[in-house]
Amino acid sequence: MKKFIIMSCLVLWQFTQLYAQQVKGGVFEMVGGESSPLIGANVVQLNTLNGTTTDKEGHFNLKLEKKAPKKLVVSYVSYQSDTINLNDTGFGHVHVTLKNLKNLDEVEVVSRKASSHLSRTETRGITSINEGELQKAACCNLSESFETSASVDVSYADAVTGAKQIQLLGLAGLYTQMLTENMPNLRGLAMPYRLGYVPGSWMESIQVSKGTSSVINGYEAMAGQINIEYKKPDEGEKMLLNLYGNQMGKVEGNLNTRFELNERWSTMVLAHAEYNGTKHDDNDDTFLDDPLVQQVNFFNRWKYKGENLRLQFGFKYLTENRQGGQMNFDPGKNHDTENGYGIGVETDRYEGFLKMGYILKNKDHSSIGFQNQVVYHDVNSFYGLNVYDADQFSYYGNLMLQSYINDTRHQYTTGISFSLDNYTQQLNDTIWMRDEQVTGAFFQYTYSNFKNLNIITGLRLDYNNLYGWLFTPRLHAKYNINEHNVLRLSFGRGYRTANVIAENTSVLATSKNIRFLEDLDIESSWNFGLTYAAYIDIGAKELVLTADYFYTNFNNQVILDREEDPFIVYIYNLDGQSYSNSIQLEAQYEPIDRFELKLAFRYNDVKTTIGDELKEKPFVSKYIGLLSASYQTNLKKWQFDMNLQLNGDQRLPYTGFNPEIYRSPDRSPVYAILNAQVTKYFKRWDIYIGGENLTNYKQNNPVIQADQPFGEYFDSSMVWGPVSGIKVYAGIRFTINK
Amino acid sequence: MKIIKIIPVILLSLAALQMNAQDNKVKIDTVSIQTSAKCNDCKERLEHDMAFEKGVKAVELDSETKILTIVYKNNKTTEEKLKIAITKIGYDADEMPADQKAHDRLPACCQKDAEPH
Numbered sequence: 034m035k036k037f038i039i040m041s042c043l044v045l046w047q048f049t050q051l052y053a054q055q056v057k058g059g060v061f062e063m064v065g066g067e068s069s070p071l072i073g074a075n076v077v078q079l080n081t082l083n084g085t086t087t088d089k090e091g092h093f094n095l096k097l098e099k100k101a102p103k104k105l106v107v108s109y110v111s112y113q114s115d116t117i118n119l120n121d122t123g124f125g126h127v128h129v130t131l132k133n134l135k136n137l138d139e140v141e142v143v144s145r146k147a148s149s150h151l152s153r154t155e156t157r158g159i160t161s162i163n164e165g166e167l168q169k170a171a172c173c174n175l176s177e178s179f180e181t182s183a184s185v186d187v188s189y190a191d192a193v194t195g196a197k198q199i200q201l202l203g204l205a206g207l208y209t210q211m212l213t214e215n216m217p218n219l220r221g222l223a224m225p226y227r228l229g230y231v232p233g234s235w236m237e238s239i240q241v242s243k244g245t246s247s248v249i250n251g252y253e254a255m256a257g258q259i260n261i262e263y264k265k266p267d268e269g270e271k272m273l274l275n276l277y278g279n280q281m282g283k284v285e286g287n288l289n290t291r292f293e294l295n296e297r298w299s300t301m302v303l304a305h306a307e308y309n310g311t312k313h314d315d316n317d318d319t320f321l322d323d324p325l326v327q328q329v330n331f332f333n334r335w336k337y338k339g340e341n342l343r344l345q346f347g348f349k350y351l352t353e354n355r356q357g358g359q360m361n362f363d364p365g366k367n368h369d370t371e372n373g374y375g376i377g378v379e380t381d382r383y384e385g386f387l388k389m390g391y392i393l394k395n396k397d398h399s400s401i402g403f404q405n406q407v408v409y410h411d412v413n414s415f416y417g418l419n420v421y422d423a424d425q426f427s428y429y430g431n432l433m434l435q436s437y438i439n440d441t442r443h444q445y446t447t448g449i450s451f452s453l454d455n456y457t458q459q460l461n462d463t464i465w466m467r468d469e470q471v472t473g474a475f476f477q478y479t480y481s482n483f484k485n486l487n488i489i490t491g492l493r494l495d496y497n498n499l500y501g502w503l504f505t506p507r508l509h510a511k512y513n514i515n516e517h518n519v520l521r522l523s524f525g526r527g528y529r530t531a532n533v534i535a536e537n538t539s540v541l542a543t544s545k546n547i548r549f550l551e552d553l554d555i556e557s558s559w560n561f562g563l564t565y566a567a568y569i570d571i572g573a574k575e576l577v578l579t580a581d582y583f584y585t586n587f588n589n590q591v592i593l594d595r596e597e598d599p600f601i602v603y604i605y606n607l608d609g610q611s612y613s614n615s616i617q618l619e620a621q622y623e624p625i626d627r628f629e630l631k632l633a634f635r636y637n638d639v640k641t642t643i644g645d646e647l648k649e650k651p652f653v654s655k656y657i658g659l660l661s662a663s664y665q666t667n668l669k670k671w672q673f674d675m676n677l678q679l680n681g682d683q684r685l686p687y688t689g690f691n692p693e694i695y696r697s698p699d700r701s702p703v704y705a706i707l708n709a710q711v712t713k714y715f716k717r718w719d720i721y722i723g724g725e726n727l728t729n730y731k732q733n734n735p736v737i738q739a740d741q742p743f744g745e746y747f748d749s750s751m752v753w754g755p756v757s758g759i760k761v762y763a764g765i766r767f768t769i770n771k
Numbered sequence: 772m773k774i775i776k777i778i779p780v781i782l783l784s785l786a787a788l789q790m791n792a793q794d795n796k797v798k799i800d801t802v803s804i805q806t807s808a809k810c811n812d813c814k815e816r817l818e819h820d821m822a823f824e825k826g827v828k829a830v831e832l833d834s835e836t837k838i839l840t841i842v843y844k845n846n847k848t849t850e851e852k853l854k855i856a857i858t859k860i861g862y863d864a865d866e867m868p869a870d871q872k873a874h875d876r877l878p879a880c881c882q883k884d885a886e887p888h
Contacts, residue, residue: 114835293878296879667828667829668822668827668828668829668830669819669822670822670823715823716819716820716823770816
């Protein structure tokens with residue numbers, strides 16, 4: 034469906050069909066953001082001699098030959114030719130824009146598409162991370178996929194579980210809505226370990242958008258949205274085998290295979306297994322640096338491509354066993370103070386989905402889509418003497434109609450959705466049950482003048498059985514000042530129901546008790562964003578500069594207050610201000626052929642009222658710097674990647690009430706992380722070797738009171754930097770394309 | 772820390788390998804071959820596979836004309852060998868027809884009877 038929008042934005046607008054076998058249209062070029070007619074351009078029906086030329090207004094009128102393909106080849110001297118499929122555009126009025134080839138001698142400038150790039154055509158500012166980029170960090174799962182992205186920060190949640198979290202705009206990852214193939218996913222109980230649930234080699238691409246997002250996927254995206262596209266059963270390599278190992282003893286295997294059963298049906302099996310069975314304690318604090326993890330992850334998907342009907346369904350199963358804590362802890366024995374401090378998390382997760390798309394026969398550019406997803410997630414865990422067991426059943430259904438009003442300048446998507454979340458959680462002796470049902474309707478209108486302005490406005494109204502009516506307005510606009518300068522604006526609201534325990538399992542790995550002071554309201558916020566992108570030609574290459582500013586203001590937020598009392602974490606609703614300001618500058622350039630450079634800097638100002646005081650949000654770096662360099666040799670036989678990330682200082686939660694030896698500093702130091710990888714490509718296979726955290730930077734004493742893990746000041750959640758040091762890994766990818 | 776020291780050495784030796792290959796003085800030839808490629812998929816397949824043929828220094832398929840231009844060392848390979856390599860990937864190379872088995876294994880969109888797209 035996205036393709037539809039892009040296609041129509043780029044090349045066409047159309048009116049009602051006048052004559053079935055007659056096609057009318059115009060051929061234009063873009064001059065300084067304005068559309069200007071091309072006089073005398075050739076328009077020829079494909080595989081025929083049937084053709085015409087455009088008049089002085091750039092218009093043409095052509096009778097089609099019945100037997101030949103319904104396609105037009107549009108060409109003009111020193112412009113790039115284009116082939117238009119009339120079955121896609123309709124026959125009414127075809128608007129074609131040809132690109133000027135700057136230099137006639139160069140037959141075609143083959144340029145490698147930068148593997149992470151800000152889309153130029155999307156109204157929303159979407160940065161896409163494609164497979165080339167994903168392979169730069171060959172290990173292992175979603176958490177490593179953002180290494181070269183300046184917008185997404187990844188950090189450890191605590192020192193013992195190995196759980197990683199993302200941040201967008203300096204806001205915790207839970208404010209970023211995760212989608213898998215445009216359906217909300219990895220929510221609720223999946224939150225703490227979700228980055229480990231998506232194996233790297235399963236992903237085709239990731240789209241990251243900051244700020245408010247579309248109303249189509251619900252009201253949850255508050256700070257941004259991350260969509261993961263898995264590999265498709267009818268595209269790409271026939272088989273991929275990836276084996277990985279690192280010096281810490283972790284091994285991983287991935288196997289992807291796909292089959293095209295016939296022209297319409299295709300299926301794919303994606304399988305992943307990982308095993309880390311070696312205990313390490315390099316900082317001698319008696320705690321494992323990395324937890325022991327066993328995971329099996331399996332996904333089978335099917336696709337049907339009919340004339341008008343598209344169907345996709347699939348089933349996914351994940352089982353994971355995670356064990357951390359002290360080196361001498363034996364999970365087989367009683368979990369008591371004698372045995373030492375241990376952590377165990379057993380997870381089983383089942384997902385099923387069914388998506389249908391139907392292209393309406395009588396109306397072009399119109400389609401009906403129906404998305405369905407079912408998730409069951411079960412977790413049994415212990416953190417020291419805390420026992421936490423929970424399960425979640427969720428359903429998501431979204432029925433939508435996409436069409437246009439009068440002509441494709443005015444498109445809309447409208448629909449209804451229903452979602453259900455059923456949680457049962459038990460922490461020690463306390464049980465929480467929650468049955469949340471949300472029924473909603475939305476309308477999104479997209480305007481494009483096909484020159485320089487695109488606007489998406491959306492409204493949705495939901496009824497939540499726990500929190501009542503929720504109204505979500507959202508707006509995106511994109512204005513091309515000229516060919517080289519693009520301005521984007523976004524504004525909108527978001528809501529989210531907090532799952533306090535599941536989202537803060539790191540608090541379970543402390544001596545602190547959790548105390549709820551009141552019933553929690555739904556979290557809600559407004560977000561405003563402004564992005565400016567400049568595309569500057571320097572020599573044959575283009576320098577891309579982007580600057581963005583995002584402001585998020587919370588009307589309500591669930592506050593986790595650990596700064597009042599050494600032994601209790603208070604949970605309550607925000608009473609006062611809470612906001613985030615985030616400014617980011619980024620430059621991307623290819624100074625030498627096949628050598629890409631990216632430099633980015635971001636400043637975060639994130640403050641929340643904790644207690645009665647407006648404080649800097651803990652564990653948020655004041656600033657982030659990123660330098661990423663990538664070089665590919667001619668013929669793509671070797672690839673070298675390097676990235677350096679600078680992390681500014683973070684405020685750490687107040688620990689002044691602890692005895693002096695159990696305090697942490699007020700602020701973390703500034704530190705840098707260096708990752709590098711070399712890949713050698715062969716005809717059917719690739720090998721890679723790389724290192725993470727090559728400067729071997731580690732946080733000293735990540736666990737407070739590690740010598741007495743059942744003592745009253747024990748805290749493993751004060752983590753601001755890497756817990757484990759340098760990691761060297763190597764792997765092999767074997768591909769069959771035919 | 773040992774590992775940190777080793778990494779630059781590995782990188783340097785890899786770079787040295789590359790340079791060695793380029794330093795050898797041999798005669799470089801260029802050939803243009805008309806292929807039966809159809810689409811961007813074909814372009815990627817041909818350019819990737821031909822890059823790993825012996826003696827090939829540069830390879831590029833023109834999307835418009837489907838002519839594959841190959842720069843190669845003439846002491847390592849010949850025009851004929853290159854054409855045979857193309858036919859084995861599944862495409863016609865000038866007058867040489869594609870290897871039928873290889874051709875039939877290509878995705879439907881890349882076979883000769885597919886409409887250009």
